[in-house]
């Protein structure tokens with residue numbers, strides 16, 4: 001593992017299976033022997049596509065030279081600008097274009113979608129989440145329960161893995177829904193868990209939720225651009241995702257939503273409205289009552305921020321070019337390689353991979369539990385002494401995400417080698 005031969009093997013794999021690193025800026029290493037960072041934190045903030053700068057400059061120039069007329073004139077008028085992101089977003093999540101739109105940020109979108117799809121009625125008032133849900137999702141559902149006059153400690157049900165296990169079993173989620181689903185108004189789970197990297201079985205759980213009479217929404221923050229998705233065919237009611245992780249759209253970039261076709265144009269589905277969600281043909285008639293289109297655009301509220309959307313054009317365009325199938329297959333090879341390397345070093349050290357071993361049940365991220373804790377200190381030393389960027393979730397988990405678009409086998413080798421040397 002720490003030998004020159006092992007490193008040469010990693011280099012050879014990179015030659016045989018190169019990825020698309022040349023399309024991105026890779027930050028310099030903070031320490032160690034190599035000029036570039038081994039960037040394994042694309043699950044937190046994806047790298048900047050090289051084309052993002054000119055996309056952004058084009059809109060700054062349009063603003064400088066056109067002023068307000070830029071809304072309707074030029075190569076890419078701003079009023080319909082957001083639509084250029086709809087097609088690429090829809091193909092990433094397996095949706096019809098009418099079912100998706102880019103808007104706001106992720107947690108805001110979860111709230112807006114819960115306004116529409118969390119409709120507690122009598123005893124059917126629960127929201128089911130994972131106990132290991134991302135905190136923002138947990139805060140969001142608890143505040144939604146309070147908004148409906150419910151006690152969040154009762155209305156929010158947190159599903160836990162079995163004692164001694166790290167990840168949820170699909171059969172346990174399904175069994176809960178079969179048993180108590182008549183009390184459940186909404187199931188809202190993460191497609192890929194942010195901490196363990198586990199992929200949940202979206203179609204099976206969605207079907208079980210529907211069987212029990214609940215609506216089922218998904219947070220795809222760690223799933224989109226990481227694993228293939230087919231939201232329309234899976235009958236998912238709604239979903240939301242951010243675009244600054246695997247979609248490389250920039251810090252705090254706009255998020256996406258999906259609403260299944262069967263809910264579009266349904267007058268019984270309530271929404272919080274604004275002028276961007278009214279029919280565009282009559283928007284500037286300034287009428288007092290909205291006329292929403294029968295598409296996901298009905299959920300739009302404000303005019304979308306063009307400067308924030310500009311880098312998304314090239315970022316999402318890369319996925320169109322490369323294709324999720326090719327990415328997923330390189331992802332399985334790359335993560336499988338990192339797993340092999342970790343398997344060489346973990347048996348003799350207090351390190352345990354907590355991500356599922358079955359490639360079908362994980363994306364690109366592997367999470368490692370550090371037996372003695374101190375994840376933050378280890379993360380810092382990996383960066384300052386080896387130029388290896390991972391992140392930590394206190395107290396004792398570090399996450400390593402070789403991203404198939406730009407990470408290399410050599411990055412994986414550097415991470416495993418540095419871990420082996422530091423945890424001895």
Ligand SMILES: *Cc1c(COP(=O)(O)O)cnc(C)c1O
Pocket residue numbers: 105106107108134136137190194219221222242
């Ligand atoms: C990253 C992430 C968020 C972040 O929410 P923002 O509203 O984008 O700040 C929320 N939920 C999950 C599951 C995440 O992974």
